[in-house]
Amino acid sequence: MERKQPILELQHISKSFAGTRALEDVSLEVRPGEILCLLGDNGAGKSTLIKVMSGYHEPTAGTIRLEGDEIAFASPREARQRGIATVHQDVGSIPLMSVGRNFFLGAEPTKGVGPFRWFDEAKANEIALEQIARFGITRISDGNQLVGTMSGGERQVLAIGRAMYFGAKVLILDEPTSALGVKEASVVLRFMRQARAEGVAIVFITHNARHAMAVGDAFAVLIHGKVAARFSRGEKTREEVLNLMAGGEQMSELEEDLENIH
Numbered sequence: 001m002e003r004k005q006p007i008l009e010l011q012h013i014s015k016s017f018a019g020t021r022a023l024e025d026v027s028l029e030v031r032p033g034e035i036l037c038l039l040g041d042n043g044a045g046k047s048t049l050i051k052v053m054s055g056y057h058e059p060t061a062g063t064i065r066l067e068g069d070e071i072a073f074a075s076p077r078e079a080r081q082r083g084i085a086t087v088h089q090d091v092g093s094i095p096l097m098s099v100g101r102n103f104f105l106g107a108e109p110t111k112g113v114g115p116f117r118w119f120d121e122a123k124a125n126e127i128a129l130e131q132i133a134r135f136g137i138t139r140i141s142d143g144n145q146l147v148g149t150m151s152g153g154e155r156q157v158l159a160i161g162r163a164m165y166f167g168a169k170v171l172i173l174d175e176p177t178s179a180l181g182v183k184e185a186s187v188v189l190r191f192m193r194q195a196r197a198e199g200v201a202i203v204f205i206t207h208n209a210r211h212a213m214a215v216g217d218a219f220a221v222l223i224h225g226k227v228a229a230r231f232s233r234g235e236k237t238r239e240e241v242l243n244l245m246a247g248g249e250q251m252s253e254l255e256e257d258l259e260n261i262h
């Protein structure tokens with residue numbers, strides 16, 4: 001199958017904070033209908049990379065291109081408006097909020113005009129239920145049901161599906177499966193495949209090589225802020241991927257040892 005042109009490209013991105021180089025010369029691209037897995041251990045720079053891609057941080061050096069055009073996001077809001085959505089591990093959903101209201105948080109459909117606009121609860125519930133059923137969650141049949149009654153996997157699916165409904169072209173998923181059990185993680189992984197089939201470009205941040213290899217098309221391993229390896233589906237075994245990731249750990253241990261010597 002022919003690959004689509006990248007929708008989001010990072011070219012030679014570096015990001016430094018006072019005294020710390022969090023990212024160094026990172027080049028990556030994300031394509032519609034593909035899942036790019038970003039693997040790395042704690043402190044490898046994954047969060048910083050997400051923040052650069054989603055408009056929270058301005059890179060110290062390098063270029064970001066969206067649909068071929070060089071861009072500099074002024075804010076996360078601007079990145080969102082341009083179709084880049086980030087779903088965090090805790091999905092930010094409020095347990096005591098209804099499913100319908102959660103779906104439309106900040107973007108509720110309204111009836112009436114001007115100062116008389118109000119939240120159309122029935123409509124919101126109807127759309128939310130319709131959408132989550134489309135995402136494969138059929139267990140929820142009442143939009144007034146509280147988000148807190150959904151499982152971790154269902155909440156992730158709700159958050160991802162919501163971003164898609166509101167027009168996300170690039171989905172940045174920050175550790176969406178790491179707090180979940182095997183069954184729940186598979187619900188989310190299956191939904192990621194569905195999103196990919198609908199043409200969304202996905203950046204899947206994880207430290208779980210198994211989850212990454214279950215769905216990934218392209219892979220990048222981040223070690224100490226640098227891309228240590230890039231490869232495509234089928235090019236490496238899970239063992240090789242684990243070794244690559246572990247290479248980072250061993251390297252940092254070695255560095256600590258060396259620091260302690262003098």
Ligand SMILES: Nc1ncnc2c1ncn2[C@@H]1O[C@H](COP(=O)(O)OP(=O)(O)OP(=O)(O)O)[C@@H](O)[C@H]1O
Pocket residue numbers: 017018020021022040041042043044045046047048049
């Ligand atoms: N705002 C900041 N100010 C200073 N240093 C920072 C800042 N954000 C990140 N760093 C540093 O940049 C490096 C990379 O951090 P980052 O949080 O991106 O890694 P990570 O791979 O996301 O790790 P984790 O999974 O633990 O969040 C770390 O050394 C961190 O201390």
